[in-house]
Amino acid sequence: MTKSEIQFLEGPQNRWKDFKFAFKVLLEFIKGFRTLHFVGPCVTVFGSARFKEGHIFYEQARELSGKIAQMGFTIMTGGGPGIMEAANKGAQEVGGKSVGCNIVLPHEQSHNPYLDRWVNIKYFFVRKTLLIKYSYAFIVMPGGFGTMDEYFEALTLIQTKKVHEFPIIIIGKEFHKDLIVYIETMKNYQTISPNDTDLFLVTDSIDEAIAHLQKNSIVKFNLKFEKKRKRFRWLLEREGI
Numbered sequence: 001m002t003k004s005e006i007q008f009l010e011g012p013q014n015r016w017k018d019f020k021f022a023f024k025v026l027l028e029f030i031k032g033f034r035t036l037h038f039v040g041p042c043v044t045v046f047g048s049a050r051f052k053e054g055h056i057f058y059e060q061a062r063e064l065s066g067k068i069a070q071m072g073f074t075i076m077t078g079g080g081p082g083i084m085e086a087a088n089k090g091a092q093e094v095g096g097k098s099v100g101c102n103i104v105l106p107h108e109q110s111h112n113p114y115l116d117r118w119v120n121i122k123y124f125f126v127r128k129t130l131l132i133k134y135s136y137a138f139i140v141m142p143g144g145f146g147t148m149d150e151y152f153e154a155l156t157l158i159q160t161k162k163v164h165e166f167p168i169i170i171i172g173k174e175f176h177k178d179l180i181v182y183i184e185t186m187k188n189y190q191t192i193s194p195n196d197t198d199l200f201l202v203t204d205s206i207d208e209a210i211a212h213l214q215k216n217s218i219v220k221f222n223l224k225f226e227k228k229r230k231r232f233r234w235l236l237e238r239e240g241i
Contacts, residue, residue, distance in 0.1 A: 028121055032101065032130045035119040039099050040226055042076040042134040043068050043213070046150045047083025047141030057083060057142050060171060062090035064139065064206050068213065069096025072225060076135060078103060078127065078150075079111040079118050083141045088114035101130045128153050136217045137167045139209070140200075142175040158199055159192075167216040168200040169209045176202060 012018075045065055051058045065075045065087040075091035077084035079100025091098040092114045100118040102111040111118045121127040132138075132154055140151045151170075157163045170176050180202060186192045201212050217223065 025123060025126060028123060028126045029129070032119050032121060032126065035117060036099060036101075036130060036134055039074045039076070039097065039117065039134055041072075041136045041223055042074045042099070043137045043139060043217075044076045044131045044135040044154075045083065045087035045139040045141060046078070046131075046143060046147045047087070047139075048143035048147060049078075049080045049082035049084060050144075051082045051086070051142075053086070057172065057175075058086040060206070061086035061139075061141050062093075064171065064209060065090035066094045066096070067206060067210055068139075069094050069098075071210070071213065071218065072223075073097075073136070073213075074099055074134075076100065076131060078131065078146075079115060081112055083143065085112035085114060087139075087141075088112055092116070101127045103127050124149075132157065132163065135166065136221060136223065137169065137213050140168065140170045140176075142172045148179075155199060159196055164221070165199070167212055169212060170200055170202045171204065171209065173202055173204050 043065075045061060047057070047061055053059075061083045069075050069091040074097035075087050076099050077087045079088075079102030084100065088098040088100060089112075098114055098116050100111055100115045102118055102120050103124060104120050104122050111120070119130070121130065128150060131150065138151070138154045140147065151168070154163075154166075155168060158165055158168070170180075183192070183197060187194060187197060201209070203209055203212075
């Protein structure tokens with residue numbers, strides 16, 4: 001069969017629908033930017049929504065996030081239950097800042113009660129952009145497809161230098177052991193560079209995670225304690241976090 005004989009399938013052709021979708025996406029970004037503009041340097045915590053209070057992973061996220069908040073970072077999560085709730089709770093318990101980007105789902109996932117500020121987002125890709133935009137480091141706790149999606153999104157952006165080389169810390173050696181083996185397989189087959197595995201730390205130690213953040217985020221990017229900023233009243237910006 002020649003090229004001229006191929007009959008192509010008809011795909012989406014409605015330009016007006018595309019325009020309306022693009023406009024809705026723009027509004028979602030503007031809503032996110034306005035809500036999160038003053039949250040300060042964040043550390044984003046990724047993890048499963050399914051772990052309950054008392055589970056070892058929930059308590060690890062809670063303790064680690066509290067210590068990160070004490071360093072001066074704002075804790076940012078996807079705003080939902082499980083690991084996200086644990087991280088936000090840990091931040092609030094020590095008097096730190098706690099924010100979330102909650103995804104709007106058909107079963108109406110609501111934001112957890114430990115957020116100082118949050119925004120509800122319709123589209124996953126907009127939410128991921130917001131979770132990455134304000135962060136100087138990423139914590140990857142045990143999770144499912146969504147957690148892996150967020151982890152590899154951040155890792156790819158760092159690998160391709162679309163964002164700065166912010167530290168990524170994977171918590172849970174046993175849980176993530178097969179993932180690390182798979183990444184090593186990528187390296188062996190040369191589908192990633194030999195030094196790409198230096199872009200993340202795998203640990204079970206909260207103290208090691210904190211030391212890694214101190215060196216590769218605060219020191220590396222010369223972060224300073226914030227000075228109080230004046231809000232623009234004409235933009236209807238309010239005081240607070």
